[in-house]
Amino acid sequence: MICLHNIVATYTTRRGQVNAVDGVSVDIPDNMILGIAGESGCGKSTLIKVIYGDLGFPLALTAGSISYGFQNDGGQEVTLANIQKEWFKRISYIPQSSMSSLNPVVRIRDQFLDFPSVSRNKAEVLERARAFVQKLGLPPQALDAYPHQLSGGMRQRVMVAIATFFQPHIIFADEPTTALDVVVQKAILLLLMNLQKEMKSTIIFVSHDMGVHYQIADRMLIMYAAKAVEYADTEESFRRPLHPYTLMLTNALPVIGDDRERQGLPGQPPSLWEPMRGCRFAPRCPLATDLCRTTEPPLLQHAAGHYAACHHADRVAELKESLANAHDLIGVSR
Amino acid sequence: MLRIRSRTVAAQQPARPSSRRRLRLPLNPRLIIGLALLTIFVGGSFILPFFTSVDPSAQGTYWKDLPMSTTHLLGTNSLGQDIFWFLVFAIRNSLLIGVSASLGITIISCVLGLSAGYIGGWYERIVVLLTDTFICIPVLPILIVMSALMQGNTSFLMVSLILMAFGWAWNARTLRSMVLSLREREFINTARFSGAGTVAIIAREIFPYVYAYMVIGFINTILYAINTEAALAVIGLSKLDVPTLGSIIFWALNYNALLTGETVWIIAPIVATVLLFLGLFLTSTGYNEYFAYRRGVA
Amino acid sequence: MKTIFKVEHLNKVYRLGSFPRAITIRALHEVSVTVESDEPVIISIVGESGSGKTTLARVVLQLERPTSGNVIIHDTAVAGRRAMARGTEFLRMVQPIFQNSFEAFSRYRTIDSYLYETATRVNKLNRAGAISAVEDALSAVGLTYRDVRGKYSNQFSGGELQRVSIARALIPHPRLIVADEPVSMIDASRRMLIINLFRDLKERYKTSFLYITHDLATAYYISDYIAVMNKGVIVEFGKARTVLSNPQHAYTRLLLDSIPRLDRKWNPATEALVAESRYGEGRA
Numbered sequence: 001m002i003c004l005h006n007i008v009a010t011y012t013t014r015r016g017q018v019n020a021v022d023g024v025s026v027d028i029p030d031n032m033i034l035g036i037a038g039e040s041g042c043g044k045s046t047l048i049k050v051i052y053g054d055l056g057f058p059l060a061l062t063a064g065s066i067s068y069g070f071q072n073d074g075g076q077e078v079t080l081a082n083i084q085k086e087w088f089k090r091i092s093y094i095p096q097s098s099m100s101s102l103n104p105v106v107r108i109r110d111q112f113l114d115f116p117s118v119s120r121n122k123a124e125v126l127e128r129a130r131a132f133v134q135k136l137g138l139p140p141q142a143l144d145a146y147p148h149q150l151s152g153g154m155r156q157r158v159m160v161a162i163a164t165f166f167q168p169h170i171i172f173a174d175e176p177t178t179a180l181d182v183v184v185q186k187a188i189l190l191l192l193m194n195l196q197k198e199m200k201s202t203i204i205f206v207s208h209d210m211g212v213h214y215q216i217a218d219r220m221l222i223m224y225a226a227k228a229v230e231y232a233d234t235e236e237s238f239r240r241p242l243h244p245y246t247l248m249l250t251n252a253l254p255v256i257g258d259d260r261e262r263q264g265l266p267g268q269p270p271s272l273w274e275p276m277r278g279c280r281f282a283p284r285c286p287l288a289t290d291l292c293r294t295t296e297p298p299l300l301q302h303a304a305g306h307y308a309a310c311h312h313a314d315r316v317a318e319l320k321e322s323l324a325n326a327h328d329l330i331g332v333s334r
Numbered sequence: 335m336l337r338i339r340s341r342t343v344a345a346q347q348p349a350r351p352s353s354r355r356r357l358r359l360p361l362n363p364r365l366i367i368g369l370a371l372l373t374i375f376v377g378g379s380f381i382l383p384f385f386t387s388v389d390p391s392a393q394g395t396y397w398k399d400l401p402m403s404t405t406h407l408l409g410t411n412s413l414g415q416d417i418f419w420f421l422v423f424a425i426r427n428s429l430l431i432g433v434s435a436s437l438g439i440t441i442i443s444c445v446l447g448l449s450a451g452y453i454g455g456w457y458e459r460i461v462v463l464l465t466d467t468f469i470c471i472p473v474l475p476i477l478i479v480m481s482a483l484m485q486g487n488t489s490f491l492m493v494s495l496i497l498m499a500f501g502w503a504w505n506a507r508t509l510r511s512m513v514l515s516l517r518e519r520e521f522i523n524t525a526r527f528s529g530a531g532t533v534a535i536i537a538r539e540i541f542p543y544v545y546a547y548m549v550i551g552f553i554n555t556i557l558y559a560i561n562t563e564a565a566l567a568v569i570g571l572s573k574l575d576v577p578t579l580g581s582i583i584f585w586a587l588n589y590n591a592l593l594t595g596e597t598v599w600i601i602a603p604i605v606a607t608v609l610l611f612l613g614l615f616l617t618s619t620g621y622n623e624y625f626a627y628r629r630g631v632a
Numbered sequence: 633m634k635t636i637f638k639v640e641h642l643n644k645v646y647r648l649g650s651f652p653r654a655i656t657i658r659a660l661h662e663v664s665v666t667v668e669s670d671e672p673v674i675i676s677i678v679g680e681s682g683s684g685k686t687t688l689a690r691v692v693l694q695l696e697r698p699t700s701g702n703v704i705i706h707d708t709a710v711a712g713r714r715a716m717a718r719g720t721e722f723l724r725m726v727q728p729i730f731q732n733s734f735e736a737f738s739r740y741r742t743i744d745s746y747l748y749e750t751a752t753r754v755n756k757l758n759r760a761g762a763i764s765a766v767e768d769a770l771s772a773v774g775l776t777y778r779d780v781r782g783k784y785s786n787q788f789s790g791g792e793l794q795r796v797s798i799a800r801a802l803i804p805h806p807r808l809i810v811a812d813e814p815v816s817m818i819d820a821s822r823r824m825l826i827i828n829l830f831r832d833l834k835e836r837y838k839t840s841f842l843y844i845t846h847d848l849a850t851a852y853y854i855s856d857y858i859a860v861m862n863k864g865v866i867v868e869f870g871k872a873r874t875v876l877s878n879p880q881h882a883y884t885r886l887l888l889d890s891i892p893r894l895d896r897k898w899n900p901a902t903e904a905l906v907a908e909s910r911y912g913e914g915r916a
Binding site: 209248253 | 680681789791819820821822823824825826827828846848849850852853876877886887888889890891892893894895897898900903
Binding site for chain 2: 727797
């Protein structure tokens with residue numbers, strides 16, 4: 001279980017300091033896939049960087065702590081202080097763009113072997129690597145190639161292979177399939193799901209695509225303006241959301257076969273540079289009241305395993321009803 | 335009921351304040367020192383001449399080889415000229431040549447470089463051919479040969495023209511390559527579809543993006559022009575009766591100033607040249623930093 | 633029935649490198665499409681990166697010359713032989729909306745200057761007429777002149793800027809607006825504001841749209857017609873509902889099958905993993 005306690009992550013810039021993540025406290029169970037969802041500027045990429053331990057100027061953790069639930073080689077509990085030593089041992093990372101993460105002048109196999117844990121027999125490790133990448137759908141000769149000789153989808157599989165080869169406990173991925181076309185994306189996502197089931201590891205990924213979350217995430221953390229607004233099982237988030245933003249987000253985009261009209265959400269998230277009072281979603285929220293504008297709602301458990309930060313979580317269901325019924329059918333001359 | 339009306343919700347008044355009102359930007363130290371130096375030189379050399387009625391290049395005006403004093407701030411030289419006033423006029427002339435040549439060079443390279451980069455096609459090929467040819471021609475040997483042929487009968491106009499003819503090519507090439515990448519940007523298409531023609535696009539869309547480079551190029555070209563003219567003068571191939579920085583050094587060398595102990599005569603122009611170049615260089619790099627800072631803000 | 637949009641045997645071939653090691657890239661191969669209608673339509677061109685959809689858009693916008701073939705809009709040829717010249721008359725027929733709304737405006741110019749320029753240069757209006765035209769176009773997208781006057785592109789969000797781009801494109805009352813991935817850089821919750829706006833403008837301004845996208849869902853939502861492209865070829869074309877509810881071509885079926893849906897979960901155990909090499913690769 002990964003426990004995040006009141007994480008506050010701050011960027012220091014010439015303009016001043018801004019909290020990109022402003023007090024997130026959640027517990028992430030083991031052996032599942034967590035999807036962090038939200039739109040640009042919500043803090044999801046920063047949050048995943050913090051949990052991964054990739055902190056360094058201008059990003060700093062100004063409050064909070066993380067416990068990872070396992071111990072390192074020395075028997076100590078792993079925290080943010082010693083997490084970096086676990087990179088590509090017990091935790092690993094799949095980046096968004098494979099082309100900028102692989103060294104273009106080094107063969108894939110040499111990049112595979114370029115890990116601190118590989119000190120023993122390189123040949124043996126290489127054999128295991130070849131078998132492993134075959135399982136991932138790559139031809140074994142892919143290891144002998146240079147990155148530019150492989151297609152985008154194959155390169156991303158290589159990234160997944162590198163990240164999972166040493167059987168880490170936790171795998172992080174920031175938009176792992178955004179740069180891929182939709183056919184390849186499905187293959188990579190299915191691959192990740194299979195690997196997770198097999199290795200019983202935890203995968204934490206970030207995506208702005210709600211469809212991706214629905215397909216592969218077991219639980220979802222929705223973020224808005226540096227705050228966590230909902231945290232629940234995926235099915236629950238989609239079918240019975242308890243925060244208006246989640247409802248809007250999951251209904252924002254059209255679905256093929258569904259002719260109902262969709263409405264976007266006007267306005268934009270508040271600027272994190274300005275001081276904010278009350279619920280950050282209130283200016284755009286159809287359920288907002290004065291209470292919302294003055295008092296910030298805490299992330300509370302409303303149902304088993306279902307957390308939401310909304311004063312009016314009980315009214316979200318009826319909001320969903322009204323959205324479903326008030327939709328007009330679009331287009332007649334089809 | 336709770337339907338959100340998307341169409342009629344006007345965009346909220348954009349919340350961000352204008353970031354362009356900031357004129358009180360901190361000028362960096364380089365720029366300040368550079369501009370200060372240049373102000374001294376330019377101001378001094380253009381204003382001070384009004385305070386003297388004596389022609390500094392007239393020989394034998396004063397006693398020869400006088401030391402520094404209150405009447406002769408830097409003393410006099412072996413030709414009977416007051417060194418200080420000679421220097422003032424020399425700096426003015428060098429600056430005049432430098433700036434006029436640089437102006438011409440900047441205009442030519444700008445027009446040719448921007449148009450070649452944007453218009454493309456056979457026009458670009460011809461201009462590029464021309465540019466590359468001029469880049470390959472070594473300037474100094476040609477200048478030496480031409481000056482030797484003229485035997486000191488060169489006018490400064492001639493020198494300026496030659497400096498311009500050989501100085502435009504490098505900047506034109508760089509500007510062209512800047513335009514090649516700018517040309518692909520989306521706002522160029524927006525301008526085209528707004529009805530703008532070629533000239534309008536080059537002037538309103540492309541020019542602001544190369545402006546910073548041009549300012550710096552202009553300052554650097556002044557450096558180049560003064561330098562080349564001085565180099566010619568030092569070897570005696572320029573108009574030597576008119577004071578410029580280079581000609582002071584020429585005459586000082588001719589009269590063996592170092593050996594006769596007339597050190598001020600030769601040191602003064604060298605120091606002046608170095609300081610002037612320093613001023614130009616600091617201003618140029620200072621502007622570079624300033625533009626980069628503004629880009630980061632804008 | 634008017635011919636709104638017609639493409640005849642359009643080819644675009646790029647040759648890279650020099651003889652004899654030149655490689656040819658067939659960006660468009662024998663692309664042919666005809667759309668006839670009395671009313672304005674929204675035609676979607678759907679495909680992944682490398683499918684040729686952006687090249688098609690560029691040819692329609694006269695930003696590229698085709699190697700062979702024609703493009704005809706409202707009975708006027710805009711590409712190929714007999715194509716009309718690049719000039720104001722063309723600009724009054726076809727206008728673009730680009731993907732990156734920030735890039736669509738120069739950092740050094742106010743955005744209303746582009747609007748004003750369009751009104752004066754393309755519509756050839758005088759000052760008063762131009763301001764009025766600009767105001768009309770802005771109100772059609774839900775903005776006022778006060779919102780944009782004297783402001784630079786960095787003072788707006790992506791969605792707002794895209795609205796301004798749309799307003800600019802509306803000023804000449806074009807027959808066709810070519811929108812190349814207009815919402816892919818906008819947050820999901822705000823995407824529909826723009827998409828619904830397209831639908832709305834089709835009715836009010838009587839403008840047809842050519843909507844280029846990789847997103848089948850929004851294409852389904854607003855299109856009358858859909859063309860699915862893969863590797864420079866149109867693999868399927870027809871009325872939007874028909875194509876997407878009853879796809880004929882294997883590639884269309886593959887695309888539809890691969891979209892992560894919100895109503896049914898994939899079952900990893902039973903999903904057949906299609907070999908990637910057959911249908912082409914990623915965006916990166």
